[in-house]
Amino acid sequence: xxxxxxxxxxxxxxxxxxxxxxxxxxxxxxxxxxxxxxxxxxxxxxxxxxxxxxxxxxxxxxxxxxxxxxxxxxxxxxxxxxxxxxxxxxxxxxxxxxxxxxxxxxxxxx
Amino acid sequence: xxxxxxxxxxxxxxxxxxxxxxxxxxxxxxxxxxxxxxxxxxxxxxxxxxxxxxxxxxxxxxxxxxxxxxxxxxxxxxxxxxxxxxxxxxxxxxxxxxxxxxxxxxxxxxxx
Numbered sequence: 001x002x003x004x005x006x007x008x009x010x011x012x013x014x015x016x017x018x019x020x021x022x023x024x025x026x027x028x029x030x031x032x033x034x035x036x037x038x039x040x041x042x043x044x045x046x047x048x049x050x051x052x053x054x055x056x057x058x059x060x061x062x063x064x065x066x067x068x069x070x071x072x073x074x075x076x077x078x079x080x081x082x083x084x085x086x087x088x089x090x091x092x093x094x095x096x097x098x099x100x101x102x103x104x105x106x107x108x109x110x
Numbered sequence: 111x112x113x114x115x116x117x118x119x120x121x122x123x124x125x126x127x128x129x130x131x132x133x134x135x136x137x138x139x140x141x142x143x144x145x146x147x148x149x150x151x152x153x154x155x156x157x158x159x160x161x162x163x164x165x166x167x168x169x170x171x172x173x174x175x176x177x178x179x180x181x182x183x184x185x186x187x188x189x190x191x192x193x194x195x196x197x198x199x200x201x202x203x204x205x206x207x208x209x210x211x212x213x214x215x216x217x218x219x220x221x222x
Contacts, residue, residue, distance in 0.1 A: 006153075034209070043114075043214035044199065059209075090153055097142065097161075101153040 002027035006091045006102030013109055019064075019078040021105050023091030026072065031093040033074040035066055036101075038088040047089075050074060081109045112137045116200055116213035123190055124221050131185040131216045133200030138181050145174050145185050146199040148215065154199065158185070190220045 006023045013019060025031055035047045046059045048066035056066050063082050067075045074091060086109045091102040113136045123129050133143070142161050146154040158167045158174040160183070166175040173186040187194060197217045201210040 036212075044201075044210075044212035046209055046211075049209055088151070092154075097159060100156065101146075103153040104151070106151060 002093070002098070002100065004091065004093055004100055004102045006105060008105060009103065010106045011108070013081050013107065015083055015109055016080045019076070019081050019085070019107070021076040021089055021091075021107075023074045023076075023102055024072055025074075025093045028072070028093065028095055028098075030071060031095050031099075033068060033072075034092040034094070035074065035076045036090040036092065038090065040087070044090065048076070083109050085109050112140075112202060112204060112211045114200055114202055114211050114213035116198075116216050118216060119214065120217040120219075122219040122221060125190060125192060127190050127220075128186070128188050129190055129218070131187070131198050131200075131218070133183040133185070133213055135181045135183075135202050135211075137204070138178050139204060140178060140202045141204055143174075143176055143183050143200065143202050144210070145172075145183075146201065148197045148199055150197075157198075187218075190218075192220045192222045194218060194220050 003026045033050045036044045037047050038044045050056050050068045053068055064078050089105045093099050115134045117132045140162050144159045145157045147157055148154050160167050160176040171188040176183045197215040199212055199215045201212045203210050
């Protein structure tokens with residue numbers, strides 16, 4: 001069966017520091033991968049999606065970037081965090097109608 | 111641009127009550143619609159998936175309906191329990207890479 005791992009679960013980072021959140025999927029091949037963000041009082045917003053290695057599409061202009069170095073690995077990064085980057089970040093995978101979400105990372109930028 | 115709206119934003123009911131959560135979307139050209147459950151600080155759990163050609167899906171005490179032409183879906187929860195307390199999210203996919211557009215959710219509290 002497919003599983004998705006996302007870490008860390010919580011993170012507190014100072015403004016201006018770098019960020020790296022990692023997501024890996026097991027039990028499937030060539031999944032679509034997604035990064036979503038849920039900011040306080042707002043719905044889930046798609047940040048990036050990837051249909052294959054090295055293929056990244058950005059949905060919202062922002063201070064973040066994503067990379068897919070391997071088929072089942074998706075990384076969310078920032079060179080310098082802003083206060084507005086605080087939120088709950090969710091990674092997800094899908095293949096056809098199958099898919100699931102990671103447990104999320106609560107990022108607080110202070 | 112697809113927009114998804116969920117009403118109400120929050121709902122508090124006594125245990126045992128039947129309830130309905132509403133979801134509407136602006137572009138009826140959807141591939142499918144999903145209802146998710148989110149517990150505080152956790153990821154999402156998919157509850158029901160309705161394909162664009164379907165009218166409803168049922169799982170246990172949950173029933174979701176879809177009226178694509180009017181851009182509406184409802185999630186019916188029968189005989190609610192305190193364990194049903196969570197935020198319920200509606201999301202639509204418009205195909206392609208199956209990107210999901212989410213509503214802001216309905217926060218449900220079921221009081222014992």
